[in-house]
Amino acid sequence: MHKPFPRPIDKPRKRAAAQLYLTDTPKLPVTIILFTADNITAERCFCLAPKQRKSTKRALRTSTLPQHKVLTLLGESKDSSNGMSETRNMDGHVANGSTNGVRTLRNGKRPFLIGVSGGTASGKSTVCKRIMEKLGIDNVAYMQRQVVCISQDSFYRELNEEEKVRALKGNFNFDHPDAFNNELLHQTLVDILHGQSCEIPVYDYCTHSSSGERFSTIYPADVVLVEGILVFYIPQIRNLFHMKLFVDTDSDLRLARRVLRDIKDRGRDLDHVLNQYTMYVKPAFEEFCLPTKKFADVIIPRGADNTVAIDLIVQHIKDLLNNQVAVPLPVSPTSNQFSSYSGDSSPASPRRNPADGHFKTPH
Ligand SMILES: Nc1ncnc2c1ncn2[C@@H]1O[C@H](COP(=O)(O)OP(=O)(O)O)[C@@H](O)[C@H]1O
Numbered sequence: 082m083h084k085p086f087p088r089p090i091d092k093p094r095k096r097a098a099a100q101l102y103l104t105d106t107p108k109l110p111v112t113i114i115l116f117t118a119d120n121i122t123a124e125r126c127f128c129l130a131p132k133q134r135k136s137t138k139r140a141l142r143t144s145t146l147p148q149h150k151v152l153t154l155l156g157e158s159k160d161s162s163n164g165m166s167e168t169r170n171m172d173g174h175v176a177n178g179s180t181n182g183v184r185t186l187r188n189g190k191r192p193f194l195i196g197v198s199g200g201t202a203s204g205k206s207t208v209c210k211r212i213m214e215k216l217g218i219d220n221v222a223y224m225q226r227q228v229v230c231i232s233q234d235s236f237y238r239e240l241n242e243e244e245k246v247r248a249l250k251g252n253f254n255f256d257h258p259d260a261f262n263n264e265l266l267h268q269t270l271v272d273i274l275h276g277q278s279c280e281i282p283v284y285d286y287c288t289h290s291s292s293g294e295r296f297s298t299i300y301p302a303d304v305v306l307v308e309g310i311l312v313f314y315i316p317q318i319r320n321l322f323h324m325k326l327f328v329d330t331d332s333d334l335r336l337a338r339r340v341l342r343d344i345k346d347r348g349r350d351l352d353h354v355l356n357q358y359t360m361y362v363k364p365a366f367e368e369f370c371l372p373t374k375k376f377a378d379v380i381i382p383r384g385a386d387n388t389v390a391i392d393l394i395v396q397h398i399k400d401l402l403n404n405q406v407a408v409p410l411p412v413s414p415t416s417n418q419f420s421s422y423s424g425d426s427s428p429a430s431p432r433r434n435p436a437d438g439h440f441k442t443p444h
């Protein structure tokens with residue numbers, strides 16, 4: 082359970098710099114993150130009218146007020162008793178029921194990012210699902226989950242008309258690193274590491290596209306699982322993970338599972354699945370996915386059948402959540418043309434990867 086909020090300020094000299102993250106959708110709550118000298122200390126959601134957003138942003142830009150002052154300025158109710166304080170808008174109205182506050186991070190620490198890779202239909206999603214089940218997360222409301230899971234598939238890039246026609250015929254290579262919007266995935270993970278809520282596109286395998294209108298919100302969580310065939314391929318993305326898992330399942334079994342799944346869930350027929358598999362999926366697995374196995378910290382043979390491996394990982398996550406494991410900094414990209422993750426608050430010095438600095442597919 083996280084502590085009641087606003088928390089008592091134990092050290093008066095600690096000042097909070099507040100940062101306001103605005104979403105483009107006016108109806109969505111804005112997220113305000115309070116930083117102190119050592120780390121993110123709290124994150125709150127507020128529903129503000131557009132005008133209020135502007136003035137609040139201006140007021141907060143240079144703020145070095147103590148936390149409770151910042152929250153007063155924002156109109157937060159002070160009489161929270163259950164750790165999920167009411168969030169009020171600037172007029173003092175309850176914004177959205179009583180449990181709409183986004184949870185604060187585990188003692189203000191940065192989230193722990195776990196990458197889960199492996200070939201198609203190796204069981205990546207199933208392994209993540211088992212981990213969540215064993216942690217009992219699936220019974221917890223989305224906003225309050227300590228562990229969340231996202232898929233690289235949400236970050237497939239938009240296709241042009243000609244590519245769409247080819248995709249519908251099974252003639253597009255969805256297993257090549259360039260099929261993804263890697264910049265967006267990278268930026269999303271950087272935002273997650275900074276404790277921000279993120280919106281990720283909802284991908285439709287039948288139309289091979291994200292609608293552009295449907296998003297799912299990822300709320301700040303202590304542990305974030307990121308699964309996908311190529312999450313370890315791009316160094317800037319790979320280096321953001323604190324822990325890397327590779328699900329290693331026999332390729333015949335993967336093909337058999339893929340055939341059944343793609344026909345049942347992804348609107349394909351047998352010809353389509355087999356053509357795509359032989360033409361693109363298998364060669365790309367060998368060229369791009371399999372070579373990234375060497376980056377894994379833990380290889381999970383037989384995927385979700387490997388209950389011993391899953392139990393060990395679950396135990397590690399539990400220890401993390403109970404603060405019994407020191408969280409290392411992920412490798413920080415030195416220079417990046419898209420965004421930067423500055424893990425500047427940790428004393429640990431980041432490991433550097435000589436391949437960093439160029440955000441493109443390393444052919
Ligand atoms: N251990 C398992 N035993 C039986 N079926 C499984 C197992 N793991 C995964 N599957 C099935 O195989 C298919 C692919 O699994 P999934 O977890 O979606 O793989 P990935 O995320 O790696 O593509 C799904 O239909 C899933 O239900």
Ligand SMILES: O=c1ccn([C@@H]2O[C@H](COP(=O)(O)O)[C@@H](O)[C@H]2O)c(=O)[nH]1
Binds near residue numbers: 200290
């Ligand atoms: O529009 C699409 C997008 C992706 N695919 C295939 O999906 C897999 C990756 O997902 P897994 O869950 O890891 O299997 C990849 O092999 C693509 O070929 C697709 O067919 N159509």
